[in-house]
Amino acid sequence: MNGSSRPTTPSQGTPLLAATGICKRFGDFTANDEVGFEIAAGEIHALLGENGAGKSTFVKMVYGLLQPDSGQIMWRGEPVTIRSPQHARDLGIGMVFQHFSLFQALTVAENIALALPPGESLEDLSARVRKMSAEYGIGVDPEARIHNLSVGEQQRVEIVRCLLQDPSLLIMDEPTSVLTPQETEQLFDVLRRFSKAGVAILFISHKLEEIRALTQRATVLRRGRNIGTVKSASRSSKQLAEMMVGTSVGDIDRQARPSDGTVALFAVTGLDRAPETPFATPLRGLSFAARAGEVLGVAGIAGNGQDELMEALTGEWTGRSHGVITIDGQCITREGPSRRRQLGIGFVPEERNGHAAVPGMTLSDNALLTAHSLGSMVDRGVIRNSVTRQMAAEVASAFDVRLPQENPMASALSGGNLQKFVVGREISRRPQVFIVSQPTWGVDVGAALFIRRAMLELAASGSAVIMISQDLEEIFAISHRVAVLHDGAISAPMVTADTTAETIGLLMGGSVPLDNAGAGKGDAA
Amino acid sequence: MLEDLILTVLMTSVPLVYAATGELVVERSGVLNLGVEGMMLMGAVAAFGVAMVSGSLVLGVMAGAIAGMLTASLFGILVLGFATNQVATGLALTIFGTGLSGLAGAPLIGKAIEGLPQISLPVLSDLPLVGKLVFSHDLLAYGAVAMVAVVAYFLKRSRAGLVLRAIGDNHDSAHALGYPVLGVRFAAVLFGGFMAGIGGAYLPLMLTPHWAEGMTAGRGWISLALVVFASWMPWRVLVGALIFGGITIMQLAGQAEGWTVPSQFLSMLPYLATIIVLVLISRNRDFALANSPACLGRAFRPGK
Numbered sequence: 001m002n003g004s005s006r007p008t009t010p011s012q013g014t015p016l017l018a019a020t021g022i023c024k025r026f027g028d029f030t031a032n033d034e035v036g037f038e039i040a041a042g043e044i045h046a047l048l049g050e051n052g053a054g055k056s057t058f059v060k061m062v063y064g065l066l067q068p069d070s071g072q073i074m075w076r077g078e079p080v081t082i083r084s085p086q087h088a089r090d091l092g093i094g095m096v097f098q099h100f101s102l103f104q105a106l107t108v109a110e111n112i113a114l115a116l117p118p119g120e121s122l123e124d125l126s127a128r129v130r131k132m133s134a135e136y137g138i139g140v141d142p143e144a145r146i147h148n149l150s151v152g153e154q155q156r157v158e159i160v161r162c163l164l165q166d167p168s169l170l171i172m173d174e175p176t177s178v179l180t181p182q183e184t185e186q187l188f189d190v191l192r193r194f195s196k197a198g199v200a201i202l203f204i205s206h207k208l209e210e211i212r213a214l215t216q217r218a219t220v221l222r223r224g225r226n227i228g229t230v231k232s233a234s235r236s237s238k239q240l241a242e243m244m245v246g247t248s249v250g251d252i253d254r255q256a257r258p259s260d261g262t263v264a265l266f267a268v269t270g271l272d273r274a275p276e277t278p279f280a281t282p283l284r285g286l287s288f289a290a291r292a293g294e295v296l297g298v299a300g301i302a303g304n305g306q307d308e309l310m311e312a313l314t315g316e317w318t319g320r321s322h323g324v325i326t327i328d329g330q331c332i333t334r335e336g337p338s339r340r341r342q343l344g345i346g347f348v349p350e351e352r353n354g355h356a357a358v359p360g361m362t363l364s365d366n367a368l369l370t371a372h373s374l375g376s377m378v379d380r381g382v383i384r385n386s387v388t389r390q391m392a393a394e395v396a397s398a399f400d401v402r403l404p405q406e407n408p409m410a411s412a413l414s415g416g417n418l419q420k421f422v423v424g425r426e427i428s429r430r431p432q433v434f435i436v437s438q439p440t441w442g443v444d445v446g447a448a449l450f451i452r453r454a455m456l457e458l459a460a461s462g463s464a465v466i467m468i469s470q471d472l473e474e475i476f477a478i479s480h481r482v483a484v485l486h487d488g489a490i491s492a493p494m495v496t497a498d499t500t501a502e503t504i505g506l507l508m509g510g511s512v513p514l515d516n517a518g519a520g521k522g523d524a525a
Numbered sequence: 526m527l528e529d530l531i532l533t534v535l536m537t538s539v540p541l542v543y544a545a546t547g548e549l550v551v552e553r554s555g556v557l558n559l560g561v562e563g564m565m566l567m568g569a570v571a572a573f574g575v576a577m578v579s580g581s582l583v584l585g586v587m588a589g590a591i592a593g594m595l596t597a598s599l600f601g602i603l604v605l606g607f608a609t610n611q612v613a614t615g616l617a618l619t620i621f622g623t624g625l626s627g628l629a630g631a632p633l634i635g636k637a638i639e640g641l642p643q644i645s646l647p648v649l650s651d652l653p654l655v656g657k658l659v660f661s662h663d664l665l666a667y668g669a670v671a672m673v674a675v676v677a678y679f680l681k682r683s684r685a686g687l688v689l690r691a692i693g694d695n696h697d698s699a700h701a702l703g704y705p706v707l708g709v710r711f712a713a714v715l716f717g718g719f720m721a722g723i724g725g726a727y728l729p730l731m732l733t734p735h736w737a738e739g740m741t742a743g744r745g746w747i748s749l750a751l752v753v754f755a756s757w758m759p760w761r762v763l764v765g766a767l768i769f770g771g772i773t774i775m776q777l778a779g780q781a782e783g784w785t786v787p788s789q790f791l792s793m794l795p796y797l798a799t800i801i802v803l804v805l806i807s808r809n810r811d812f813a814l815a816n817s818p819a820c821l822g823r824a825f826r827p828g829k
Contacts, residue, residue, distance in 0.1 A: 095701075097701065101695070101697070103694040104695065104819060105819065113684075114704075
């Protein structure tokens with residue numbers, strides 16, 4: 001990821017887009033406070049900030065989805081009021097959303113037609129799509145239905161859809177969060193080509209290495225305020241992170257890996273599962289084991305069986321399988337979640353709202369929901385509120401959960417705070433085995449750091465931690481060994497320190513078969 | 526005898542085709558209106574009242590359509606304007622329509638009118654075998670087939686239909702692209718009311734030329750099931766309506782023939798068939814998921 005061929009200075013003269021003094025409030029929350037921002041034609045400019053820093057709010061105003069309360073937007077030197085996304089597109093502003101805005105039941109061509117002015121037949125449009133995808137090397141089949149496409153392919157559809165509108169400014173909201181390292185590199189090549197053709201690209205991300213590799217300048221937002229605009233390559237990732245967070249960012253020390261001879265605490269052998277819906281991934285004979293004292297990372301792109309695997313590990317799914325799951329040698333294949341918790345396993349599923357926690361219930365009730373089978377909270381069928389409240393309060397203080405009031409509803413907590421609570425709720429019981437999916441998905445840097453440290457401490461105290469994550473930086477930051485999930489099959493675990501992101505990326509993308517993984521290294525469990 | 530039986534089946538299917546085709550468009554836009562039964566009853570009572578007073582069946586049908594639309598607009602304002610729960614609001618609409626139509630129709634009980642003149646195409650309707658079956662219906666019956674064709678073309682080929690399907694599939698994305706989600710949905714809900722109103726009007730004007738309280742007798746519910754049965758595809762509505770209509774008639778014919786089966790059991794058959802079809806479809810999740818509008822029943826709040 002080196003940005004060898006990029007121009008080093010943005011073109012002089014009138015900026016393509018200049019925003020000054022932009023303010024936006026939602027109730028008494030100030031999302032944008034006097035934000036200023038400039039981008040020149042052909043520039044790749046990063047907008048950087050934590051979740052909730054106001055990046056999305058800002059670009060939504062540039063794209064006409066929201067109106068600023070005050071402030072001025074200049075487009076090509078002229079003041080404008082961007083009334084609607086349609087108006088933004090007419091001006092030449094296109095946007096690729098973080099959560100895809102594609103219509104799953106429609107074809108690629110139909111999806112693109114919806115974003116273009118009416119009048120062109122679908123047949124003509126399909127021909128144009130083919131031509132463009134050949135020209136820029138973006139493979140897209142106009143007749144395919146979206147729900148049959150991979151995430152990377154869907155993103156290419158979004159990009160083609162934007163480009164057919166011939167934009168001068170392309171806004172990309174966290175485009176790489178769903179891509180393998182190789183796909184990311186391809187995307188960057190395409191983006192550099194557009195930049196050379198004079199298209200300005202506003203690139204939103206929190207992946208600092210990517211920002212340094214791709215963009216020329218970066219504007220950092222923190223709590224709705226512009227902290228500054230810097231030349232991306234002139235700062236280290238750590239410096240950028242500190243600008244984002246506002247305090248110095250600590251490092252994580254990964255403790256020594258337990259020796260290969262350490263006994264496997266939690267083992268899965270030959271787990272398979274037939275798909276129940278057309279969108280489910282079948283599991284194909286998964287076998288792996290986690291040892292006491294280690295963090296075992298399970299890498300993979302979303303949709304390769306993570307959800308299905310997680311359900312099998314938590315006991316939410318105990319259907320027909322030839323596989324066997326054991327904890328400390330005891331078979332739990334047929335046991336449900338409560339029994340598994342009693343045996344010392346803690347779980348945190350990916351989705352905070354509605355799966356790990358009930359948004360409309362208080363934290364104490366949420367604490368009860370996962371601990372009711374463990375005694376002390378329920379007395380002859382009656383909930384002991386003092387105990388559940390105390391448990392929730394202890395978790396909150398031990399895991400730095402910032403509460404807007406005493407014992408709030410789960411929905412009153414921000415994503416990072418709620419995630420700290422649901423992770424803390426499990427870890428504070430010191431489970432022998434801790435299984436978590438996407439532990440820091442969509443949480444801010446500070447909370448992510450806290451959660452990762454807590455998992456490492458748990459492992460250091462002799463538990464086994466299994467972490468399913470799409471975030472390779474995270475996998476490499478804290479896991480001792482890593483296995484790759486691809487198309488419902490899993491590779492042998494490799495020692496993280498002995499492998500590279502490229503190796504893992506190739507396995508994740510399926511371009512190297514999983515049985516080549518690690519060549520037997522670290523597979524002694 | 527058989528010819529008459531088939532003719533009756535065809536006529537029984539007509540109101541189902543109207544109501545289900547309307548509801549299909551509503552559901553394709555992502556709105557679930559469970560108030561079809563209520564809208565049909567409102568259409569039926571308005572149609573019968575106006576036809577009796579004016580002596581004009583055409584005015585009657587128009588009154589039915591307008592009454593259906595007005596009832597639907599109530600639903601649309603609540604569900605789209607105030608983002609109320611669609612299931613609860615739809616159920617309330619059925620209860621409301623049943624009550625109000627009963628009240629408004631009280632003075633009409635026991636009155637009778639003539640049916641729409643049937644269009645007998647000379648020559649054609651004298652053709653052997655198919656002549657009478659195909660060419661001797663009332664205008665509304667032909668209208669039903671025509672509406673299915675129009676809706677099928679609209680959804681599949683027109684730009685507006687594409688926008689409607691897109692809104693039903695993902696309203697947030699459609700909003701982000703600048704399409705008026707609530708506007709399109711309101712129009713769809715009104716169209717659903719229009720069609721349910723005509724379907725309701727057909728009952729007292731054509732099928733049984735009198736008014737009786739609750740005379741739709743569950744046809745609104747069957748229409749709702751029919752939409753699922755048709756997996757949201759217009760032409761399948763036509764096939765499903767014939768099957769459901771056939772079951773209804775079998776029940777009546779059975780009574781006339783003096784079958785020893787209790788008539789209550791036969792009355793159950795359409796509902797039993799509905800349940801069986803629902804079970805069959807939900808077992809085939811592959812099919813159901815790939816065809817059903819993903820936003821069905823989900824409230825949309827712009828700006829959030």
